Amino acid sequence: MESIRAYRFRVYPDDVRRREIDEQIELARFLYNKLLGRAKEEYLKDRNLQITKSTFNRFMKEIIEKNGELNRLYSQALQNVFVRLQRAYQNFFRRVREKRSGKRIKVGFPRFKKYGRYSSITYPQFGFSIESKTKRHNRIDVLRVSKIGTMRMEMHREISGKILTLTIKRDGDEYYAVISASSELTSTRTDDINPVGIDLGLMNSDNIMENFAVLSDGKRIRKPDFAGMREKRISHWQRVVARRQKGSGRREKAREKLHDAWRKVNNQNDDFARKAANTLVGSGYTSFAVEALHIPNMLKNHRLARSINSAAWNRFIQVLSYKAEDAGMRVIQVDPRYTTRRCSACGTDREMPLGERTYLCAACGLRTDRDINAARNILHRSTAGHAGIEARGDPASLHPETDAKAGPSKREHTFGPGSLDLKGSPGL
Ligand SMILES: [Zn+2]
Incomplete structure (x- = not known):
């Protein structure tokens, strides 16, 4: 059985990247609301009309033409706005059908997203990568996102399976990477007998x-x-680094050796x-x-x-x-x-x-x-x-x-x- 699992890791973008992410989120929200508004117009004209993918695509082009700032929205993130809207729309029509068949549920047209209610952008499989470096004594995981750049990621567990999407999410003044991956699984919870x-x-x-x-x-x-085997090597290079002049090429070389030893x-x-x-x-x-x-x-x-x-x-x-x-x-x-x-x-x-x-x-x-x-x-x-x-x-x-x-x-x-x-x- 295939299962999709989401991994949530804190990321630490610097100020420049933070602004970039915030802007992308706001652009995505703006586009979402515009598209939804357009779909609502059609809906009010004909309540049975389900908008096809190509119609949505046409709406999107029109909206981008009228709102030049949307050209700054990354194409990957833009595609996802479309995916989210379609999902909301499909859910809506599913619930309409369910209500008609007698289910007692409330059905409301998908809502416009207020500030804070749309707080993430999603990249499809491409457009990002995860890299590991060794800094001081520790492994540092870095998330590289196309157009945004790199940021440190607190990757407290390894991802198993095939990576599907990356969502960068703002939560208050913290940022998270939510990575979805699919893998063949999954065992059920073991009884805790031992x-x-x-x-x-x-x-x-x-x-x-x-x-x-x-x-x-x-x-x-x-x-x-x-530790004992490597300690000598590490402490040797630590001393060499300390001895050599700051900013010198020789010091840099020694630092690389030290990194190697830690790695x-x-x-x-x-x-x-x-x-x-x-x-x-x-x-x-x-x-x-x-x-x-x-x-x-x-x-x-x-x-x-x-x-x-x-x-x-x-x-x-x-x-x-x-x-x-x-x-x-x-x-x-x-x-x-x-x-x-x-x-x-x-x-x-x-x-x-x-x-x-x-x-x-x-x-x-x-x-x-x-x-x-x-x-x-x-x-x-x-x-x-x-x-x-x-x-x-x-x-x-x-x-x-x-x-x-x-x-x-x-x-x-x-x-x-x-x-x-x-x-x-x-x-x-
Ligand atoms: Zn005792």
Whole structure:
């Protein structure tokens, strides 16, 4: 079955492009209203007349001839005005028919669009593209739109399937790109019978990350030490850039080298994220609870190895989110506070110094691995969220009582020593 899905991403046009988009929207709205007015004239003459495509086309030409400013409307956006009007018109006549056949519905002629009620322009398949660049440590997605130019796009998930249209939408003073794509799908929502919590690995004092992630059932995801391997290269080029004179060609060259090094890290992260997400989605779990990462804090992190790893985590959560969604599963982000310090069995808090590998609870006697304890807390918070509250940042989910109730009993606390084998994961 083919399904069409819309992806909505925030975009950040600069002032010039903003004005350009606003003007295009207003021109499109103007044309829409003019065309509708013309169609209404015909309708009032003969209420049974359905206007054909070629008649609409003729009207459009007449209107553009009379209103020279419409020549500034891009041809792609112009075609879409036509599509929208036709759709409104067809709906109208369908409802008229339904009413005649006895349905009790109100039927009104399509309305003129006031300012703000027509706030987007649409490009067909051609006329735009999406590009990815690497800037500083991060992948930057850029939307390139013909005639308008480029703008940064916050692309929080990948688009699957064939891209059909782009709509640029103004919402207050924010702008969004809505991209529609069709793909062969679609799985139905999986029953959430086997949720799992994921604790993302921390680095020890030697900046080595032992596990990329630890699951609440005790499984571990290991990650090759990309950071360590690339760190030297990156820090080398960082020093070179800093040393060379601003604006010099030699500095520019060094900056390119630095970009290359980051790009390699990001590509490896992407690759790893896909493998790990595929493995997880195919491992029999039915939903995933993860910590909500606070990206601003992480970017402040000047430790190179750490920023490499936080980039990897972000990417992983992103990829896991869309892979899970495609499989009909949810990824729930929960408040990350106290997941390490709290006992996942009874909810008591204790200090957990970084070097302490085992969580030992004085109150209830729980003894378990530090990371597994954290992963279980993460899982509890997400199941608290299932009860009807949004898991992310919800203060109620921090209450030990809530957590403890949703949690497993003490007897269940055993180690699952297995680790997930990423090599066997399905295609990238
Ligand atoms: Zn306890």
